[in-house]
Amino acid sequence: MIRRNIALCIIFTLITCGIYGIYWFICLTNETNEAADEPDTSGIAAYLLVLITCGIYGLYWAYRRGEKLDLAKQKRGLISSNSGVLYLLLYLFGGIITYALIQHELNQLD
Structure with missing residues (x-):
């Protein structure tokens, strides 16, 4: 898992008009699967499902x-x-x- 600065992720998402947010979504999906040590829908598949289901x-997710x-x-x-x-x-x-909250939790798990 990669420790990410939440403020920079938000700024990059705003600057790139959401493109970085897509990348961040994919990374969060993959990293939560890795943290829980349970395979699930990959980040790319999850993003495509979000698009398909509007x-x-x-x-x-x-x-x-x-x-x-x-x-x-x-x-x-x-404690959870x-x-x-x-x-x-x-x-x-x-x-x-x-x-941002998911990233905060992942940063604490690292």
């Missing part, structure tokens, strides 16, 4: 990332909560907020 898959992060925390002996619901609700208001 964003609906993104809601499921956000919930699953929370579950994956909770599982990764449990495997490391850390039901992050899936939080990420799902925040994804409704803006995906970049969810991305």
Whole structure:
């Protein structure tokens, strides 16, 4: 897993009009799968599913990332909560907020 500066990721996403956000989404998907040590939908496949379903898959994606992060925390002996619901609700208001929180959790797991 790569430690990323959340502020720079947000700035790059804004500067590139969302192109970096696509890359970030793919990386977050792959890295949460790796952190939980459970194979799941790859980042590229997840992004394509978001496109095909006009964003609906993104809601499921956000919930699953929370579950994956909770599982990764449990495997490391850390306290975990039901992050899936939080990420799902925040994804409704803006995906970049969810991305930032997921990245924060991944940075702490490293």
